[in-house]
Amino acid sequence: MALFSFIFGALIGSFLNVVINRLPLKESAVFPRSYCPKCNHKIFWYHNIPIFSYIFLKGKCAYCQKSISINYLVVELLSAFLTLALFLKIGLELNLFLSLVFFYTLIVLSFIDFKYKAVPDYLLLIVFLLSFFITEFSLIDALKASCILLGAFVILNFLITFYIQNIKAKILKDESLKTQQALGEGDFPILAAIGVVLGLKGAFVAIFLSSIFAIIPSIYFNIKKKDIQTPYIPYLVLGFIVEYFFNISRVFN
Template sequence: MEVFSFIFGAFIGSFLNVLILKLPLNEPIFTKNRSKCPSCNHTIFWYHNIPLLSYLFLKAHCAYCGVKISSLYFIVELISAILTLFIFLKLGFSKEFFLMSLLVYVLIVLSFIDFKYKAVPDYLLLIVLVLSFFVTNFSIAEALKNAFLFSGAVVLLNFIVTFYIQNIKSKLLKDESLKTQVALGEGDIPIIAMIGVVLGSTGGILAIFLGAFFAIIPSIYSNLVKKDIQTPFIPYLVLGFLTEYFFKLETFIKVLY
């Protein structure tokens, strides 16, 4: 079953690649036409489209025109396969397994769309928030309380940090572009609310801290090397969420203190 869950996750990852590619462009997900190479437009046969394996056997190049295949496809399939395996090991073959897997799959799509566009579809954020209430171990009342507490705290923090960036930092650095920059995007708020619903107060705070920690180096690199002041935060929040969900660092901290 462990091997099956990994293979199942890889095939789901192949579908997630389609969502990541088409959803931001509002293109239809299901069509009668078979997949084609975006470079030479040659129809891709099924044996050239096997998750993970085809990418490795073709050495990351199209079998027809030789153009390099983006590593994004392989990465998404691998991440989906590994996370599906981890969820199975944690929850077993159960209703909770399918619900949690669905939540994680949507989070993967959101993360990679945010990486590319620095914006995500609102309906995906709503799906994540709704799904979180089906996977939480807390009561509905407790889950709602955590959702409101976390989202409210983020709105307040966003106001304070944004005020600092626009009114103080912009003057100190004499950078006019900072006057319109905001600390957090609106898409971050539902993700943070979801974290509170699923992990609770202590675990949720730790997950958000981890997300901010994971974002430090990419943010510095983006600012200094790529000269881009916008860092997509959703992927790092998701990484912090998954780290706390699977490894329960909250438990280790309680033991230490």
Template structure:
């Protein structure tokens, strides 16, 4: 069953790649067409389209034109496979497993769309938020309270940081572009809410701290190398959520004080 869960996750990951590609472009996803290489437009045969395996065997290149295949395809399939395996080991074949795996799949799609476009579809955020209420172990009113408290604190923090960026930092650096920059995007708020719904307040704080830590590292790299001041936050929030959910760092850290 462990092997099957990994293979199943990799197959689903292949479908998630389709969603990541087509949803932002508003293209239909239910029309069944043979996959084609985006570079040479050659039809990809089934044995060149096996999740994970084909990418490794082809060394990340198209079998026909030899152009590089985006590493995203392999990464999404691998993440989907490993998360499915971890969830099966943690929860078994339960109702909670079903809701959590669907939530995690949606979060993977949201993360990679945000990485590419720095914006995500609102309906995907709403679907993820709804699924979080089914995936949580908290009672519905407790989950609602956690989400309101958590997002309220985050909105206040966002206001303070945005005020600093637009009114203080922009004057110090004499950078007019900072006067319209905000600390968090609107799409980040539902992710904060679902983190609190699933993990609770205390564990949610650790998840957000981890996400912010990873985002800062990425932001420094983007500023220095890519000269890009805008860093998508959703992928790093999701990464922090994954780590806290599976490894429960809150309990581990509390053991030291």
């Protein structure tokens, strides 16, 4: 069953890649069948085996030989390992299915945000609603943790945004900073879901970890690519995953 869960996760990961690429373009995730994003050639099944095809083809299209983003491989591996980890953690129960949908949606949100720096609102709603079904906390405790967490970050977002728009913009004489937000609107539903699932203490640990994970990429994008906007959802999700499976917050008991 463990091997089956890994293979199943890899197959789902292949489908998630299609969703990630087509959803922002408002294209069907089912039809037409998979095609190369560079030459538009339809991909036959033997060139579309999760994980193995990417490695065998050395990350290139079998038809035009142009490079394919490593994100395809990362999504398939991430989906496979998360499916295996959730199966080992939860077992073959109804909550496993709900947890899988929750984590798969987080993967889709992360990679869409990383590429477009904007995510569909309905996916955020799905994550938030599902969080109440997979949490181990009572409804009242989950809501309390979520509201406290959101309240703290609304205030923090206001203070940092005020600094960026009114102080930093004047110091650097950069007009583009006057519309810059510290956190994106899509970050808040993810924060709320993290609070629901992990509780207040676990959520703060996950957010602390996400900040650490985001430091180096944000510096790189700022210096090398002159991009001051760093998508934060991928790092929030990464911090959440680490805390969810390794329960680092238990050391603070």
